[in-house]
Amino acid sequence: MDAAVDVLLERWRGFIDDALARHLDTVGDRDGVRPPARLLDAMAHSLLAPGKRVRPLVVLAAATAVLKDETRALERAMPAALAIELVHTYSLIHDDLPALDDDELRRGRPTLHVAFDEATAILAGDALLTDAFAVLAAAGASAVHELAQAAGSAGMVGGQLDDVAAEGTTPSIEALARIHAKKTGRLFEAGAVLGGLCAGGNGDELVRLRALGRHLGLAFQIADDLLDVTAGAAADKGTGRDARHDKATWVKLLGDEAARARAHAEADAAVALARGFDAAALAALCRRSVARTR
Amino acid sequence: MDAAVDVLLERWRGFIDDALARHLDTVGDRDGVRPPARLLDAMAHSLLAPGKRVRPLVVLAAATAVLKDETRALERAMPAALAIELVHTYSLIHDDLPALDDDELRRGRPTLHVAFDEATAILAGDALLTDAFAVLAAAGASAVHELAQAAGSAGMVGGQLDDVAAEGTTPSIEALARIHAKKTGRLFEAGAVLGGLCAGGNGDELVRLRALGRHLGLAFQIADDLLDVTAGAAADKGTGRDARHDKATWVKLLGDEAARARAHAEADAAVALARGFDAAALAALCRRSVARTR
Numbered sequence: 001m002d003a004a005v006d007v008l009l010e011r012w013r014g015f016i017d018d019a020l021a022r023h024l025d026t027v028g029d030r031d032g033v034r035p036p037a038r039l040l041d042a043m044a045h046s047l048l049a050p051g052k053r054v055r056p057l058v059v060l061a062a063a064t065a066v067l068k069d070e071t072r073a074l075e076r077a078m079p080a081a082l083a084i085e086l087v088h089t090y091s092l093i094h095d096d097l098p099a100l101d102d103d104e105l106r107r108g109r110p111t112l113h114v115a116f117d118e119a120t121a122i123l124a125g126d127a128l129l130t131d132a133f134a135v136l137a138a139a140g141a142s143a144v145h146e147l148a149q150a151a152g153s154a155g156m157v158g159g160q161l162d163d164v165a166a167e168g169t170t171p172s173i174e175a176l177a178r179i180h181a182k183k184t185g186r187l188f189e190a191g192a193v194l195g196g197l198c199a200g201g202n203g204d205e206l207v208r209l210r211a212l213g214r215h216l217g218l219a220f221q222i223a224d225d226l227l228d229v230t231a232g233a234a235a236d237k238g239t240g241r242d243a244r245h246d247k248a249t250w251v252k253l254l255g256d257e258a259a260r261a262r263a264h265a266e267a268d269a270a271v272a273l274a275r276g277f278d279a280a281a282l283a284a285l286c287r288r289s290v291a292r293t294r
Numbered sequence: 295m296d297a298a299v300d301v302l303l304e305r306w307r308g309f310i311d312d313a314l315a316r317h318l319d320t321v322g323d324r325d326g327v328r329p330p331a332r333l334l335d336a337m338a339h340s341l342l343a344p345g346k347r348v349r350p351l352v353v354l355a356a357a358t359a360v361l362k363d364e365t366r367a368l369e370r371a372m373p374a375a376l377a378i379e380l381v382h383t384y385s386l387i388h389d390d391l392p393a394l395d396d397d398e399l400r401r402g403r404p405t406l407h408v409a410f411d412e413a414t415a416i417l418a419g420d421a422l423l424t425d426a427f428a429v430l431a432a433a434g435a436s437a438v439h440e441l442a443q444a445a446g447s448a449g450m451v452g453g454q455l456d457d458v459a460a461e462g463t464t465p466s467i468e469a470l471a472r473i474h475a476k477k478t479g480r481l482f483e484a485g486a487v488l489g490g491l492c493a494g495g496n497g498d499e500l501v502r503l504r505a506l507g508r509h510l511g512l513a514f515q516i517a518d519d520l521l522d523v524t525a526g527a528a529a530d531k532g533t534g535r536d537a538r539h540d541k542a543t544w545v546k547l548l549g550d551e552a553a554r555a556r557a558h559a560e561a562d563a564a565v566a567l568a569r570g571f572d573a574a575a576l577a578a579l580c581r582r583s584v585a586r587t588r
């Protein structure tokens with residue numbers, strides 16, 4: 001059963017990668033004007049780097065949870081899946097800039113401002129963010145509103161600013177939860193809701209998907225904090241990216257054990273909500289969010 | 295007659311300023327989460343700086359050209375007017391960054407990265423761009439698609455990249471027209487179309503508004519190039535911003551006289567299209583685009 005779901009998710013990941021490549025091959029305006037070649041190359045550098053595609057998978061899994069006809073669900077939800085990965089990728093490009101986290105490696109490749117230059121990285125991020133809404137328009141105005149609210153000043157961007165401001169400080173657990181709810185959680189929440197919206201979910205289904213996305217986002221963020229420590233140690237660097245930037249993290253505030261327990265509790269809550277939809281793929285994604293932290 | 299139109303446009307500009315201020319006072323997500331105070335301050339610094347509000351005025355003028363009931367037209371088109379000014383303001387903030395034009399003054403204020411810092415300027419730009427689509431969702435999915443296409447990789451952002459790449463070169467007139475059509479023209483074009491869409495314009499009306507926006511954008515851009523030279527001389531700096539960056543401009547390629555003639559020809563074409571709508575405000579905006587270049 002679990003093996004079958006893994007095969008399914010891997011197949012969907014292939015569809016997402018194909019859709020991302022096709023998007024770059026076809027993006028342009030009504031008069032056939034294509035983006036400048038250098039801009040396309042820059043967008044491809046970041047967008048087509050190997051990624052887990054977790055957020056678009058959440059969109060597709062939520063859509064199939066509501067609309068059991070897989071083919072139709074994927075077809076309807078793919079623009080939203082594409083859009084959320086474009087937004088996620090832009091956020092990584094801008095976060096990595098010298099004025100923000102000043103990172104040099106991402107997804108196994110040099111960051112965009114290292115591989116190209118800072119001006120191109122700023123503009124490629126802007127382009128991916130803007131193009132995301134051109135793609136998402138196909139899913140309707142409610143989907144656009146959902147993603148823009150999640151990614152905007154009161155959501156992801158606000159959380160990113162709070163996160164930078166919290167470097168070197170020790171916020172309360174409640175404050176950290178608020179920062180992460182915005183920085184990471186809102187995009188997962190939007191992913192689950194977008195899938196539901198595209199599949200024609202009713203109000204009750206959307207409420208449950210929103211709650212699922214919220215738990216999943218938090219589980220994912222805490223697991224990420226835990227893995228960052230492990231990765232740092234494994235790479236023999238002593239510390240991971242978070243410690244290097246003196247980020248406020250769950251591990252720093254709660255310690256290893258309590259952070260792990262909290263991640264699993266959040267994942268369990270998300271899995272329970274997925275069971276309400278009898279949705280194996282969605283439940284598997286929720287379980288997977290903390291799998292590597294055991 | 296012209297005085298009456300000037301009063302009208304000034305009143306609309308007041309409505310736009312009010313709507314921008316109200317937007318910042320109320321922006322937030324469904325749970326009442328507001329943006330971080332520092333992010334709001336940064337967005338306000340750039341958004342509420344005195345501006346001509348030309349692009350949102352184009353939206354409102356196009357809407358009243360189609361729907362003669364002014365109150366209803368303004369009400370329907372205001373979200374799109376707001377959204378286009380948010381997008382324009384983000385583009386100024388990012389263009390001014392050290393990695394791009396590295397400018398220190400804008401709209402009579404220190405640029406955002408000077409007044410705050412580079413990280414905040416990048417994030418405030420991202421936030422304004424994203425929030426624009428949350429606002430624009432109220433105008434429907436077609437409006438979202440129109441603005442995202444105009445501002446994205448094949449539109450404004452692509453034009454900005456081309457513009458940076460053309461610094462220090464002498465492109466052909468055709469190449470410069472293509473760069474400016476993307477960098478400036480597409481947003482004017484979208485403004486005219488958005489106004490028409492919000493007012494329920496038919497296909498023929500939208501086609502004519504698109505053509506009007508295209509001519510108006512080019513007239514505005516050439517006039518801007520001309521004024522930049524004059525402003526630089528008047529400020530006793532010898533050169534304007536464009537010359538400082540060795541930008542490819544109409545003045546540089548055509549000379550003063552021919553550039554002025556081209557600007558007026560484009561404005562005349564736009565005015566002729568506005569007359570087809572019997573739309574005094576729209577015609578006045580088109581004439582005004584080149585008024586200071588005589």
